[in-house]
Amino acid sequence: MSLLRALPPLLRAFPTLLRVGFAEMVAYRAEMVVWILTATLPLVMLALWSAAAEGGPLAGFGQAEFARYFTVTLVVRQVTGAWVVWELNHLVRTGALSPQLLRPVNPLLFNLAETLAAIPVRLLVLAPILLALFAWRPDIAFLPSPATALMGALSVLLAFALSWLVQAIFGMLSFWLEQSVGLFGLWFAAWGLFGGYIIPLPLLPEGLRAVAEWLPFQASLGAPVEILLGIEPQPLRSLLVQAGWVLLATLLARWMWARGIVRYGAVGA
Amino acid sequence: MIDVHELSKTYRVPVKEPGLAGSLRSLLRRQTRDVQAVAQVSFRIEQGERVGFLGPNGAGKTTTLKMLAGLLHPSSGRVEVLGLRPQDRPTELLRQITLVMGQKQQLLWDLPPTETFELNRAMFDLDRAEWRRTLDELIEMLSLQALLDKPVRNLSLGERMKCELCAALLHRPRVLFLDEPTIGLDVEMQAQVRRFIAQVNEAMGATVILTSHYMQDIAALTPRLLIIDQGRLRYDGPRDALAQRIAPERRISVRGSHPALVERGFREEQGRMVADVPTGGANRVLAEVLGLLPEAELGVEEIPLDEVMARYFRARP
Numbered sequence: 001m002s003l004l005r006a007l008p009p010l011l012r013a014f015p016t017l018l019r020v021g022f023a024e025m026v027a028y029r030a031e032m033v034v035w036i037l038t039a040t041l042p043l044v045m046l047a048l049w050s051a052a053a054e055g056g057p058l059a060g061f062g063q064a065e066f067a068r069y070f071t072v073t074l075v076v077r078q079v080t081g082a083w084v085v086w087e088l089n090h091l092v093r094t095g096a097l098s099p100q101l102l103r104p105v106n107p108l109l110f111n112l113a114e115t116l117a118a119i120p121v122r123l124l125v126l127a128p129i130l131l132a133l134f135a136w137r138p139d140i141a142f143l144p145s146p147a148t149a150l151m152g153a154l155s156v157l158l159a160f161a162l163s164w165l166v167q168a169i170f171g172m173l174s175f176w177l178e179q180s181v182g183l184f185g186l187w188f189a190a191w192g193l194f195g196g197y198i199i200p201l202p203l204l205p206e207g208l209r210a211v212a213e214w215l216p217f218q219a220s221l222g223a224p225v226e227i228l229l230g231i232e233p234q235p236l237r238s239l240l241v242q243a244g245w246v247l248l249a250t251l252l253a254r255w256m257w258a259r260g261i262v263r264y265g266a267v268g269a
Numbered sequence: 270m271i272d273v274h275e276l277s278k279t280y281r282v283p284v285k286e287p288g289l290a291g292s293l294r295s296l297l298r299r300q301t302r303d304v305q306a307v308a309q310v311s312f313r314i315e316q317g318e319r320v321g322f323l324g325p326n327g328a329g330k331t332t333t334l335k336m337l338a339g340l341l342h343p344s345s346g347r348v349e350v351l352g353l354r355p356q357d358r359p360t361e362l363l364r365q366i367t368l369v370m371g372q373k374q375q376l377l378w379d380l381p382p383t384e385t386f387e388l389n390r391a392m393f394d395l396d397r398a399e400w401r402r403t404l405d406e407l408i409e410m411l412s413l414q415a416l417l418d419k420p421v422r423n424l425s426l427g428e429r430m431k432c433e434l435c436a437a438l439l440h441r442p443r444v445l446f447l448d449e450p451t452i453g454l455d456v457e458m459q460a461q462v463r464r465f466i467a468q469v470n471e472a473m474g475a476t477v478i479l480t481s482h483y484m485q486d487i488a489a490l491t492p493r494l495l496i497i498d499q500g501r502l503r504y505d506g507p508r509d510a511l512a513q514r515i516a517p518e519r520r521i522s523v524r525g526s527h528p529a530l531v532e533r534g535f536r537e538e539q540g541r542m543v544a545d546v547p548t549g550g551a552n553r554v555l556a557e558v559l560g561l562l563p564e565a566e567l568g569v570e571e572i573p574l575d576e577v578m579a580r581y582f583r584a585r586p
Contacts, residue, residue, distance in 0.1 A: 009394035016391030020377070020384050027379035027420070098340050099375035102368050104360040105392045262342045262356075265280070 013105060014113060021117025032118070036125045039077055043129070045198055046070035059203045064139045069200050071133055071140050072225045077197070078122045080160040080220065084111045085184045088171025093178075097264065108168055108257065115164060144228055151235050152228035158242035162220040165249035172253070175260030196222025202231065213238075216245045270476060271314040271337065271444070276346035277500075278307040278332050306332040308500040309346065314478065316443070319470055321491030321508070322480040325582060329500040330480045331448055337478065338368040338446045350444060364393060367442040371452035374433055376421045382432040383417050386439060393440040400439060407435045410465060427458035434465060438473075445469065447479040451486055463489045484575035498585060508574070515581050516572035518545040521554055524566040533557065545572065 025032055049066040052058060061069065091097035091107065100107040133140055144152060170187065173180035192198050195217035201209055212218055219242040226232035227239075284300040285291055307329040314320055322330040335341040336348055339355030339362070348355060353362040376385045390400045408414055411431045416424060424432065430450065438445075447466065451459040467490060470477050479491055487494070487508070494511055496504035504511060523530060523542040533554075535542040546554045551569060558565055 012394060013391035016387060020380070020388045023380055023384060024377060095373060098335075098368070098370065098373055101340055101358065102338065102363060102366070103375075103389070103392045104363045104394070110392075264340070 010105065010109065017105075017110065017113035018117045021114035022120065024114065025118050025121045029121075032121055033125055036078065036081075036122055039081060040074065040129070041197065042070040042074040042077060045073075061200060061203065064137070066200075067133075067137050067140050068142060068229060069225065071130070072228055073197065073221070075126065075130070076156055076159065076221060076224050076228075078126050079119050079156060080163045080224075081118075081122065082115050082160075082164040082167045084108070084115065084164060085167040085171040085181060087111055088168065089174045089181050092171075092174040092264065095265075101261075101264075106257075108253075111168075112164065142229070144230060148228065148230050148235075151239060152224055155224035155227045155235075155239055155242060158239065158246055159220045159224045161246045162216060162242065162249060165246065165253050166216065166220065168253050169249060169256060172256040172260045175256075175263045191217040191220065194218060195220060196225060201226070214241060216249075219245045270316045270318075270351065271312075271478075272347075272349040273313070273333075273337070274311050274347040276307060276310045276333070276336060276348055277305070277344050278329075278336060278341060279344045280304045280306055305500050307336070307343075307497075310497070310500075310502045311346075312495060312502065312505050314476060316476055317470070317474050318493060319467075319477040319491045320479070320493045320495060321487040322478065322495050322497060323487060323578060324497040328497045330497045333497060334368075334446055334448055334478065334480055338366060339363075340368070364440055365442055366444040366446065367437040367440070368446040368448065369433055369437045369450050371430070371449035374429065375436055376429060376432055378421050381418045381420055382413070382424075382436070385421075385432070385436050389436055389439050395440060403439055403441055404435070407438060410468060411435055411461075427454050427461075430454060430458070430462060431465075434462070438469065441473060442475060443473075444476045445478070447477065447481075449481055450479070451481060451483055459483065459485065466490055484573070484578060488574045496581070498582070503585070504581075511581070512571065512574065512577045515584075516545075516577045517548055518572060519548050519551045520545050520570050520572055521551060521558070522568040522570070523558060523562070524568075527562060527565070529561055530558065 046067055049058075049061070049070070050063045053061060053063045053066055056062075057065070088097075088108075088111075091100065097107060100110065103110075166187065167184065170180050170184040173183060177183070194201075194204075194212040194215055201212055201218060201222050204212060219238075223232070223238045223242055227235045232238050280303070281301045282304055284302050286294060310329075310333060322334060324330045332341060336343050337350060337355060339350075339358045342356045351362060351365055353359050355362060355366075376382055377388070386404055389395075390397065408417070411434060413431060413435060416428050416432060421429060421432070434450070445466070450466070451462050454462065463486060466477060466479075469475055477490065479486065481487060492508055494504060494506065494508045495502060496511075521544050522538075523535065525541065526537060527535070527542050530542045530544075531537075533544070534546075535544040544554065555567060555569070558567060
């Protein structure tokens with residue numbers, strides 16, 4: 001149980017990892033702001049779908065519902081954002097992974113800490129956008145019941161884990177392939193379509209929707225959005241699907257790491 | 270301490286023909302060939318030793334070093350460092366070794382070096398008081414005081430290398446792997462880094478294993494040499510014994526230009542006349558020169574290590 005033995009020192013290290021990660025974010029603040037703003041597609045979708053719903057609700061989504069849906073999507077997207085696929089690709093191709101491999105903390109966990117450390121910065125950048133949205137449409141505001149909020153929070157956590165793991169998995173493909181980031185682009189496109197990022201899942205044709213509900217795309221974004229809004233009829237099932245994907249992705253990620261590191265060429269290092 | 274037995278590493282590298290047609294062909298059928306970087310290398314290194322890996326570019330010295338540090342998995346053979354398998358990267362081992370690479374850095378680029386030092390304290394789970402003591406000691410030895418709160422990106426190459434060394438030694442490793450630690454540094458900074466490494470070896474009793482292109486690094490730091498060439502270990506022994514064997518002469522130098530000495534086998538070199546004479550014959554030549562030029566300023570020295578090595582590699586089978 002090497003993981004269990006590694007845990008106490010890791011927990012002791014975590015506050016420092018978070019603090020240094022935060023300092024890095026602040027050092028990169030200009031890039032960070034631009035980068036956060038590139039993930040504001042939900043605002044565009046909000047405008048588009050609101051216009052589409054002018055004549056009346058679509059599949060139960062009126063203008064207020066669309067506004068709420070994409071506002072929550074914007075927030076969930078920000079707090080579940082990761083960049084480990086690009087980071088790993090860079091580390092493996094340039095050999096910059098080498099110094100990280102010589103520290104007792106797994107480089108993936110180090111990245112996880114950095115990713116978590118970025119969340120407060122992301123929320124800070126998001127705050128004025130959210131305030132502007134509330135000022136524009138006060139009916140965006142909603143208050144979930146404690147049970148919904150709890151399930152929603154859990155679902156956001158699972159979505160974060162899944163997004164990060166999927167990126168880590170694609171990033172680890174760099175041990176074998178040069179084009180891992182390109183492959184992730186394919187995933188990203190499917191995620192945009194079936195993850196509720198561009199179209200809320202309830203608006204998809206019935207057959208497609210039934211399939212999409214079980215896919216990892218919805219599990220890493222749409223699921224928490226729908227649970228938080230209280231429009232997911234089976235929130236527990238949704239959480240279980242998410243947990244299943246997280247488990248699967250964890251196993252795959254561990255398996256890939258163990259094999260990839262053997263192939264690691266430590267290029268130019 | 271370090272035990273290497275029949276260690277080999279083979280890389281499988283893709284073969285791509287040039288041009289678009291070549292790219293397409295390699296896309297359809299990926300051709301690879303095996304390159305043996307290290308072949309059946311065996312040696313032992315004891316605690317506290319200072320050992321230099323020498324060899325031409327691509328000889329396999331960095332590959333060997335990376336296998337010792339656990340970054341590369343051997344294709345065959347066995348390697349043990351402090352009784353552990355480095356390729357498994359057990360925490361117990363990582364806490365006792367360090368690797369400094371002249372061309373790769375661990376410092377966080379946009380933050381002051383203190384942040385990396387702090388990060389390493391957390392990652393190596395070091396006791397804060399002990400870490401502080403080591404850090405103060407290293408700051409003193411490397412004269413880092415003025416650099417501590419400048420972002421790393423604003424430091425010069427030499428300043429960065431000093432901070433790298435500091436970050437790499439905070440956990441007081443027992444084994445130091447140094448891959449080209451002085452590369453790109455100016456002469457004064459190279460000398461500083463060399464002095465520091467020697468000091469660490471003495472003060473902390475750390476074992477030092479070094480690769481370098483600069484013979485001055487080797488001459489100043491490592492009494493024992495491992496020469497690796499085309500993946501094979503060609504020599505393992507004292508530096509001085511190798512120099513004795515390859516270049517047993519003494520170099521006699523006479524300051525200034527003296528055409529009269531040319532016919533006695535001297536050549537002009539950097540404002541002086543030099544001749545390499547067999548060790549036993551040095552006194553006779555010195556007497557001759559003094560007879561000819563009673564006022565001459567004379568010097569006797571060993572053949573410089575880079576020349577020894579150049580001769581060694583020229584003479585190899």
